[in-house]
Amino acid sequence: MDYISTRGKVGAIGFIDAVLMGLADDGGLLVPKTIPQVSADTLANWRRLSYPELALEVFSLYMSEEIPREDLKKLVDDSYATFRDEHVTPVRRVKNNLHILELFHGPTFAFKDIALQFLGNLYAYISRRKNSIIHILGATSGDTGASAIEGVRGKEGIRICILHPHGKVSKVQELQMTTVDDANVLNLSVDGNFDDCQRIIKELFADVPFKQKYHLRAINSINIARVLAQTVYYFYAYFQLENQGQAGPVNFSVPTGNFGDIFAGYLAKKMGLPVGKLILATNENNILERFVREGVYEPGEFHMTYSPSMDIQVASNFERYLYYLYGEDAAAVSALMEGFKKEGKIVVPGEKLRQVQADFAAYGVQNDECLATVGQYHDEYGYLLDPHTACGVAAADRLAGDGEVTVALATAHPAKFNEAIELLQIEQTFPPQIEALFDKPQRQTLVGGSNEAVKAELLKFF
Numbered sequence: 001m002d003y004i005s006t007r008g009k010v011g012a013i014g015f016i017d018a019v020l021m022g023l024a025d026d027g028g029l030l031v032p033k034t035i036p037q038v039s040a041d042t043l044a045n046w047r048r049l050s051y052p053e054l055a056l057e058v059f060s061l062y063m064s065e066e067i068p069r070e071d072l073k074k075l076v077d078d079s080y081a082t083f084r085d086e087h088v089t090p091v092r093r094v095k096n097n098l099h100i101l102e103l104f105h106g107p108t109f110a111f112k113d114i115a116l117q118f119l120g121n122l123y124a125y126i127s128r129r130k131n132s133i134i135h136i137l138g139a140t141s142g143d144t145g146a147s148a149i150e151g152v153r154g155k156e157g158i159r160i161c162i163l164h165p166h167g168k169v170s171k172v173q174e175l176q177m178t179t180v181d182d183a184n185v186l187n188l189s190v191d192g193n194f195d196d197c198q199r200i201i202k203e204l205f206a207d208v209p210f211k212q213k214y215h216l217r218a219i220n221s222i223n224i225a226r227v228l229a230q231t232v233y234y235f236y237a238y239f240q241l242e243n244q245g246q247a248g249p250v251n252f253s254v255p256t257g258n259f260g261d262i263f264a265g266y267l268a269k270k271m272g273l274p275v276g277k278l279i280l281a282t283n284e285n286n287i288l289e290r291f292v293r294e295g296v297y298e299p300g301e302f303h304m305t306y307s308p309s310m311d312i313q314v315a316s317n318f319e320r321y322l323y324y325l326y327g328e329d330a331a332a333v334s335a336l337m338e339g340f341k342k343e344g345k346i347v348v349p350g351e352k353l354r355q356v357q358a359d360f361a362a363y364g365v366q367n368d369e370c371l372a373t374v375g376q377y378h379d380e381y382g383y384l385l386d387p388h389t390a391c392g393v394a395a396a397d398r399l400a401g402d403g404e405v406t407v408a409l410a411t412a413h414p415a416k417f418n419e420a421i422e423l424l425q426i427e428q429t430f431p432p433q434i435e436a437l438f439d440k441p442q443r444q445t446l447v448g449g450s451n452e453a454v455k456a457e458l459l460k461f462f
């Protein structure tokens with residue numbers, strides 16, 4: 001499988017090079033040159049596979065020429081052995097036609113572990129195979145950082161530096177990152193918000209000589225390996241329902257920030273999975289909701305909400321969708337992104353907007369509705385949603401048609417976001433792994449929100 005850039009000036013390159021490149025050198029995002037098609041027969045064959053077996057089949061379509069099957073199998077098995085549930089991503093029915101896909105049974109209790117356990121092992125594998133150092137640089141709104149650190153802590157040949165917005169991540173998220181004492185981990189707490197962190201990272205990666213000299217690698221959801229790892233659970237959820245006797249297409253409702261998770265669902269649908277509606281749920285940072293409704297993509301005012309991992313204005317994976325919306329026309333995408341840089345917005349014409357609305361339904365959940373949803377599901381169904389998941393569930397309740405079956409993605413465990421849960425006077429029992437964090441010492445470095453300040457810290461660390 002070859003990979004090319006959405007802006008047309010990189011490619012074709014192989015899977016490992018695409019993983020190592022992260023952001024494409026022309027500023028675009030890497031996508032598979034052709035999307036592999038999964039036939040009805042293959043779907044039927046995959047139906048009874050375990051999660052790791054299914055992951056191996058899906059990954060083989062995208063990376064098999066470069067990673068021998070035995071090696072890939074070991075990477076996959078190691079990555080999902082760290083999960084606490086035998087199904088890795090179990091589906092639970094909460095009420096008629098609404099199922100919750102629990103993606104939070106990995107080491108850091110958020111869905112990011114599904115991709116980052118794999119990416120951590122993959123980087124270690126690549127480092128061994130190429131006998132070269134890997135320096136990982138990433139920005140986080142909270143969950144990616146913890147998960148990426150957990151994926152590579154203590155691994156030989158790898159150093160990791162994570163930027164998070166100072167004081168704008170939840171207490172548990174902060175502790176998960178900063179209580180790790182392995183020498184290969186550096187946490188920078190940046191004076192700014194997540195968009196500032198993400199901008200700094202993008203600028204440092206765009207500095208190609210710097211990136212090459214220091215072997216900088218990405219773990220953000222722009223990395224194609226993350227998207228691919230996330231397509232697996234759409235298939236797996238579908239099969240779980242099918243094995244329970246549910247036939248026909250299924251909607252997925254996805255709490256969305258950087259558009260990585262929902263793009264994986266879009267890719268699964270393009271591969272041939274019978275997906276009904278892809279419901280895009282946002283919080284008050286609703287740039288993507290406005291895009292789906294009006295065809296205008298324009299960052300608005302930044303809001304802090306109960307779902308901080310979705311407090312994002314510029315969705316870094318969105319360009320991948322634009323690429324397919326414009327019929328894989330890299331020149332058109334380059335022009336749109338150029339325009340976005342100059343004018344700060346993208347406007348798509350009516351006929352494209354109709355396509356967008358065929359691909360997605362969207363709903364932005366306000367803070368009070370988010371909390372009300374957590375309260376309602378707790379009282380009526382005895383199920384405690386985290387605030388991100390609650391956005392997806394609220395959107396599903398609004399947008400799923402009568403009789404349609406919807407799977408709402410549970411992207412985090414509620415213990416990670418107790419600040420919001422407490423407001424409802426709901427007392428939850430923390431899992432012991434989270435409870436233990438409160439007694440550990442923290443390590444982090446405060447830095448200003450400029451790329452010079454961050455660069456200076458990096459040069460000390462590398």
Ligand SMILES: *Cc1c(COP(=O)(O)O)cnc(C)c1O
Nearest residue numbers: 143257258259260261309411412
């Ligand atoms: C990262 C994250 C999201 C958003 O996922 P994207 O791929 O960025 O759209 C939603 N919920 C939680 C808990 C997250 O950690």
